Amino acid sequence: MKRVVITGAGTVNALGLDVPSTLAAMAEGKCGIGDLNFRDVDRLAIKIGGQIHAWDAEGQFNRQQMALYDRFTQFTLVAAQQAIGQSGLEFAGELALRSGVILGTSGGGLTTQDDNYRMVYEEGKNRVHPFVVPKLMNNAACSHVSMEYNIKGPCYTVATACASSNHAMGQAFNMIRCGMSTAMITGGSESMLCFGGVKAWEGLRVMSKDACRPFSLNRNGMVQGEGAAVFVFEEMEHAQKRGAEILAEVIGFAMTSDASDIVMPSKQGAARAISGAITDARLNKDEIGYINAHGTGTAANDKTECAAVADALGAHADNIMISSTKSMHGHLIGGTGAVELLACIMALKDGIIAPTINYEEPDPECALDVVPNEARDAKVDVALSNAFAFGGLNAVLALRKAP
Template sequence: MRDGLREGRCGIAPIASFDPARLTVKVAAEVDDFVPEAHFDRRKLLMLDRVSQFALLAAREALSGIDRGRTAPGRCGVVMGASLGQTTIDQTYHALYAENAARLPPLTIPRTMPNAPASHIAMEFGFQGPCFATASACASSAHAIGLAGQMVASGMLDLVVCGGSDASICLGYLKAWDGLRVLSPDACRPFSRDRTGLVIGEGAGVLVLEAWDAARAREAPVHGEFLGFGMNADAGDLTAPSSEGAAAAMRAAVDDAGISPGLVDYVNAHGTGTRLNDSTETKALHAVFGAHAPALAISSTKSLHGHCLNAAGGIEAVATVLALRDGFVPPTSGYREPDPDCDLDCVPNEARDLNIGIALSNSFAFGGLNAVLAFGRTP
């Protein structure tokens, strides 16, 4: 992922996993070359929708090399963004309504439940502490990471696996997105004047949050520091963003981190590539950072991995921490033309070396739900 971010590799392409003929928009950022059988045995696969498969792979990667050591299973938790098994739902409804299937696979219900990704991680790693899923649409996994950070910071838990997974690229779900008229027909061009909307992606992003002293004591590789979390609700429009709500959430994250806004170097923007989101987010950034705003590097990695919905906050938190750790800003891909309504430095098209001390990751969801995470470089 780090190399992809650095090289600005874009995963958006014509939909290949099914025939998109009935869709208005025929592009997405799909996980290709994925062979479930290479990672799970046949019996286990009966239990796993694609969304749980992605979650388990990301959790395995995040936990690889981590020796839980003496940490008690009850002190380890899992918090993931709630994510339905969309492809299973799509296939079973098709079987029922279009093919008049007499019966459906018996594990359809546990495969599709929105907590399945979280539960499968807890089961595989034997974590017996709190395990649940947070539901806030496109902010779900940012809420998950924020809550996980608070649970560790408060001393409630020693270690939490957190983030999100999403695998919703199927006809029924994308057809429903078509109706909202916010999907781009070709590319995701956040902050560019000729942007045409968002592109749906899929995938998973998972972090392991652990108490600082414990991680240091066992010489764990530390990629970054969770500094703070801000969340709120616009209590306004169901889908239109609010610059006041977004700004308040960013301020809350900065306050929770106990820093001044002037110390932030990089913001991984929500940056969906819709007309309204990007100008509203820019306005919010001006409101929070004032004279410091033009000095910020702001990029939307959705231009590379698409809008991964319930996984967006998780994948973008991973991108943010990699940027902090390795000293670079991932680019905003597809950028072609300056927009006076998006007048900040969005790091167009090419990654940039930058020593980042503190970074924010923004997530603003349908329903007017905002979640902002603050991360710092490992001291």
């Protein structure tokens, strides 16, 4: 079995348009959630989100590209450029054939769908752009990364709601570990912050109108975000031979299904995923120092997740720091696990634990160390990243400090 390391990272999200600015914002406990700004937002009950207001698509892509790139694809390509640039890899010859792209998204080109539904049903137009389908399809971002960088190995998109990017990164990890690939571009992206996207989530009645407060007793729902994070996963020996900087090592992965309810989370399913990742990584429970929680800020998720952590880790759960960065950047749905992996890398590489901001009142059912409101300096050798999705689909990654 090959060892797998991360040699590049890139991101675009409400906290920053690259990794350094994002990590700085996380370390400062900044909030990227604010007023939404798009057509017909006044018709929504929910008017806040982790929207990327500084996005300049026209300044980064030409007219022909704009016809093909939905907002979620744009985010992905910029994040991928950062990650691949940092890694120093050039995909040619044998490396191109033995590298791939696996990305997660839930809605894909939802902004494109929303715009074209308006044209046809509201404005009465009978024609749409000939590239609507290739623009909105969920695999568009994955395909464009593959074409842009000459990556000719396994390339596909994973769609498992809020666990999409964790599932994608787990699959990328396994492909390198088993020897199928030398390097994989992986992560996830999402852009659901349009009228139809937010209106659909409103119907679930799980959205907050004022703030995301994970684990706080007075939490009142999740807040949507948008963006992408992309990583270069690479076989460790290959990375070391070329002298690449290693950000962290990926050491374990597990995925489970609750097989119980389409929206309500299960403690048992989540706990099995956490335990499975620990077993896969061949860890002792007391080696884990930090968990980046799924931590959506809903009443059901947060208490269920805390119960699952306690169930999986036993007495050691009281010694672990666990935080939710969704309080800062919002819930990126299919892209959320990818952005949150940055917090794990920061904990391992820089010794900084991102806080759970907006925390106001302790909840007896969330009685863990949730790193409230302020970042913390701490030495961490092993971290877990949780993702628990609608449909009862769970995916947990385990990472170790760079060797």
